[in-house]
Amino acid sequence: MATTFTEKQEALVKESWELMKQNIPELSVRFFTTVIEIAPQAKPMFSFLKDTDEIPQNNPKLKAHAMKVFKMTCESAVQLREKGEVVVADSTLSYLGAVHVKKGVIDPHFEVVKEALLRTLESGLGDKWNEEMKCAWSEAYDQLATAIKDEMKEER
Numbered sequence: 647m648a649t650t651f652t653e654k655q656e657a658l659v660k661e662s663w664e665l666m667k668q669n670i671p672e673l674s675v676r677f678f679t680t681v682i683e684i685a686p687q688a689k690p691m692f693s694f695l696k697d698t699d700e701i702p703q704n705n706p707k708l709k710a711h712a713m714k715v716f717k718m719t720c721e722s723a724v725q726l727r728e729k730g731e732v733v734v735a736d737s738t739l740s741y742l743g744a745v746h747v748k749k750g751v752i753d754p755h756f757e758v759v760k761e762a763l764l765r766t767l768e769s770g771l772g773d774k775w776n777e778e779m780k781c782a783w784s785e786a787y788d789q790l791a792t793a794i795k796d797e798m799k800e801e802r
C-alpha cells in the first residue's frame with residue numbers, strides 16, 4: 647500500500663542509524679537480549695542461542711541478524727520516501743520468506759522484533775530519541791515486515 651513518508655522522517659531514521667552503527671557489537675547484543683526478554687520461547691529458533699544460557703558477545707551470526715533488521719529497516723525508510731512503498735528484490739524476498747518459514751517464525755514474532763528494535767534504539771540514543779523518530783522507524787519496519795510476512799504465506 648502506498649504511503650506518505652516525508653524527507654524529515656527519512657532523515658530521522660538515517661541520522662539515528664548513523665549514531666547507532668558506531669557500536670554494532672553492543673547494539674547487536676542489546677537487541678537480542680531484548681528479543682529474548684520479551685519472548686523467551688523464541689530462543690531455540692536461533693542456532694546461536696539455542697544451546698546457551700547467555701547471549702553470546704561476539705557471534706557473527708547474531709551480529710548478522712541484528713544488522714539485517716536494522717539496515718533493511720533503514721533501506722525501507724529510503725524506499726518509502728522515494729517510492730511510497732517498500733520494494734525488496736525478488737531473490738532477497740524469497741530467500742527471507744524461505745529462511746523464516748523453515749525456522750518456524752510466525753507473524754506475532756515480528757511484533758517482538760519490532761519492540762526490541764525500538765527499545766534498542768531508545769536505550770542507545772538516550773536524549774536524542776523522540777516520538778517522531780519512533781513513528782518513522784515503526785512505519786519503515788511495519789512495511790518491511792509486511793513484505794516478509796506476505797512472502798512467508800507464499801512459501802507455506
Ligand code: HEM
Nearest residue numbers: 688691692693694707714715718745749751755756759790
Ligand atoms: C535468519 C532477516 C525478522 C528469526 C534471517 C536471515 C536474514 C534475516 C537476512 C538470514 C541470515 C543468514 O543468511 O544467515 C530478517 C529481517 C527481519 C527478520 C530483515 C525483519 C524485518 C525475524 C523475526 C524472527 C526471525 C521476527 C523471529 C523472532 C530468524 C531466525 C533465523 C533468521 C531464527 C535463522 C538464524 C540462525 O539460526 O542463524 N533473518 N529477519 N527473523 N531469522 Fe530473521
